[in-house]
Amino acid sequence: MNQQIKAGVIGLGAMGAPMALNLARKKLLQSVWNRSPGPARSVAAETGVSVASSPAHLARQCPVVLTCVSADSDLLEVIEQLLPGLQAGSVVLDTSTVSPATAQRANDSIQRAGGSFVDAPVSGGVEGAIHGRLSVMAGGDPADIERIRPVLEAISASVTHMGPVGSGQATKAVNQVIVGGIAEAVCEALALGEKLNLPSERLLQVLGAGAAGSWFLEHRGQSMLEDRFEKGFKLSLLLKDLRIIKSLARELDISMRVVEQAIDDYQELVDAGYGDNDISGLISLKRKPATEAG
Template sequence: MKAGFIGLGAMGAPMARYLHARGLLTAVGNRTQAKADALAAELEVRAARSHDNFADCDVVALCVSLDADVLENVNALAQVLRPGSVVVDHSTVSVQTARRAAATLQAQGIGFVDAPVSGGVEGARNGKLSVMAGGEEASVDKVRPVLEAYASRISHMGATGAGQATKAVNQVLVAGINEAVCEGLALGEKLGLDPERLLPTLMAGAAGNWFLDKRGASMLRGEFAPGFKSAHMLKDLRIVQDIAREAAIRLQTLELALADYTNLVDHGHGDSDTSVLIKLKRGS
């Protein structure tokens, strides 16, 4: 199997490296050509100059930022990939975008799997991502060797769009956890509790969670180098807002997180990690 990878950011680059380790990676591409050139040189694979350079791939994985980026890549790949090949999209986009992408590719006999991931940059670096996939079973089965390169769990959630719907649920939970952890730790600071004792105590009980474990200490030190940028969280939450509106359900946790991350982005924290939310909870 020959696989290509487009989108070599904080998540995509380590995922591509795991594909290379499995002997599957043929070509890499990125909007910033220098980034593709550097990774291609490191891994001794092809640096794509255009989508034509993916024409011999059986599977092409995408990990890009926006709905428009997904559709731009899908439209170009639809013109060059062979019938029977599959595009798997790890981006977080709307259900409608996933369905549009699938329809565009299906017209050319090309499969599509919407497969957003969870696990953060750490999960990508460790090859331990959770993949939530939507699409036809045959397409999911074809891309499984690719997904297995960097996933600890692969769940086929249903038809096209089901992966993105699952990611929407995931992001509601993530947003709520972020809110609770940042409020709790801000309270702990006000009460003068020692972080070196507080954090392991919380992690040992029912309050333990991924965000507290991976971001608790760094946020208390005032370190907000991005694992997941606040601007990307806001983008995801707006997608969830549209999905919730269509489902006719009010999500108060979502509303709070939307307001908070809009505030953070508006005040110049869009490139900071989502844990920068503690600044709001401190009142700073």
């Protein structure tokens, strides 16, 4: 596969839609499908590609199928729906965040149908998806990854092959431990800075210039101090990821105290109705007086 690659995208949410647009800019996008038709029509109108009537219809047209869905059950459902149209030799490229075991189940189904599967979760946030600057952590056969490399490179700044199928999701689990831990630390720190009446602009500048700097602080520090949580990574989705990590930790007999704390915090926010907010909304809990916390 090279410049003749025709890819289809299933799942056009905050990450999937900009990935589809970046594929279209590289003339790699053939068709799109989304459970609710509105996003598919929007991408099709902007790019001129077709809207598939079903995942199977998309798979019949596209030898590379990129999936980007929210949960393990969503991925397995989409895989079952696309199988009747899957062409022999096709590659299903999943950019969702699911468990390594779910990636293996998807791989088994795709292989039985004569296709190949690559689990390739991404990191870099909505901004990275929009600008095609994601970090891809891929699991699968090296030959399959090379065949679809133009698709991977169209959405990313880096593509790293981590091992066989499931390795991408295992790597994403490690990534999400760091994401969750940094969010805990940054939100607590900025809540402390507010209580100390430190000037927010200078505080963000000095923290970002030193060892405390991070992607999260740089891209979410100002917005969280302004109580703007509408854009970014939904905290309900990070909660889902953290539960995957907790299950892995139980299997591996490893203690993950930061993950446990993050699960408790994000569950409280979801229960309060803030599941669609960006994960930086965690600062609202960190601002609570100690007598009210927990």
